[in-house]
Amino acid sequence: MINELGKNIARFFVFLFIQVLILKHIDLSRFINPFLYVIFLLMLPIRTDKALVLFIAFFTGLTIDMFYNTMGVNAAACVFMAYCRPRVLRFYAPKGEYDSSAKPTIQSMGLPWVISYVSTMVFLHHFVLFFLEAFSFSSFFTTLAIIIVSGITTVGLIVLSQLIMQRRRI
Amino acid sequence: MYGIIAFFRRHYFAVLFVALEFFCLYFIFLGRAPGKDGRENYYQQARFVNSANSVAGSVYKTYSDITSYFNLKTVNERLAEENMQLHNDLASINDTVKRPKVPHANPYGEQFNFIAAAVIDNSTNQASNYLTLDIGKKQGIGEGMGVISPSGVVGVVISVSDHYSVVMSILHKNYQLSAMLKKGGTFGTITWKGDDYRFATLSQIPMSETVLVGDSIISSGYSTIYPKGISIGVVEKVEPIPTQYFYTIKVRLSTNFKKLRYVYVVSDLMRQERTELEDNAIKATSGK
Secondary structure, three states: OHHHHHHHHHHHHHHHHHHHHHHHHOOOOOOOOOOHHHHHHHOOOOOOOHHHHHHHHHHHHHHHHHHHOOOOHHHHHHHHHHHHHHHHHHHOOOOOOOOOOOOOOHHHHOHHHHHHHHHHHHHHHHHHHHHHHHOOOOOHHHHHHHHHHHHHHHHHHHHHHHHHHHHHOO | OHHHHHHHHHHHHHHHHHHHHHHHHHHHHHHHOEOOOOOOEHHHHHHHHOOOOHHHHHHHHHHHHHHHHHHHHHHHHHHHHHHHHHHHHHHHHHHHOOOOOOOOOEOOEOOEEEEEEEEEEEOOOOOEEEEEEOOOHHHOOOOOOEEEEOOEEEEEEEEEOOOOEEEEEEEEOOOOEEEEEOOOOOEEEEEOOOOOOOEEEEEEEEOOOOOOOOOEEEEOOOOOOOOOOOEEEEEEEEEEEOOOOEEEEEEEEOOOHHHOOEEEEEEEOOHHHHHHHHHHHHHHHOOO
16 A cells, blocks of 8 residues: 555656656657656546545646746646546446456556547547637647647657556556 | 435546646736736746656756756857957947946946856747756846847746756747837837747738848847847848738748757846836826
């Protein structure tokens, strides 16, 4: 239990630093703007209390906002994602419900499940994030393109990170 | 009463969600609300959620201290180049204008004071870009001060803490900069469309003016943020809008925002005097 908590705290800091020190400064294009840090929220144990997830998402988002100077935009996106989480989990639930020890990892749930769960959640997050940031629907299709391209990049990075973590058993 | 409690019990998750989203939207609106003179905002009040706070500031500072070693060479080259430029400027000023000697004189007389700062965080790929500087209130930085680089205009300070400050870059969708054509002196407004960090748009230049590709755009000096004549960029493409009798001009910015390491914060020593005078004039003419 303590071990699980420790791992989650470590993940929070590791992905926070990767996000604000590395990913924020890689500007290949305005369209490729991955937000890998959501992996921390996505990898919380499946049985985590949904209200607790909501609070964790709020503070994670605010921390990112602090570094990005985006004033609540990431927090809003994370909270929305956390609100949708129980429904998304129920939607992708395997036959006979989740194991009590089930984790949203490739080891535990398999690659297809992880890809569908992660991409659904990431697109929910990115949709709120980029539209709140644009603050208008005037450049609707540009924003949509940014969401799609960045979303695919984020999902790719999350799956890659999971594969790396799986190998190192962290 | 029991009905209300039962409602909250049943829907506590949704209520919690709405409450947290409300906080988020409150922060977002706080960051975007226009201030009293229309261009500043209440960003400062939400300092704990921007990178002027000591947590984010010190993380960026530490990281920048480490990474700055890797580009010392380019920074040195650029500083040498700037020194050369300043020497040239100084020489020509001494030749042409006989100003009375004042201590710490700078080319703008005693009106503007320049404070050097290191950029510890910067972005160019967002729709709203900000820089974080390693100096703050303790070094004399205040909100509303302009920030320039050796090559041109950078942005304006919008939030300060004791040791750090956040700068709204001109690469920000809400930023409007008063600019003028160096040749002819016609005024216009520089805005950024949010697509490319190298280009901005100059509008409100009437079609009666002749604008050529390669013409210089400089700051107008109409606001108290920048001195007059700081370089903004050069004309890249001119597009007339026939229905409005105005040009839309694509401007290649003279500041390379991707390579900013050191900047100067400009404090206008006469700013207060000027804004007071302007406010009084407005009050006097509005009949009160």
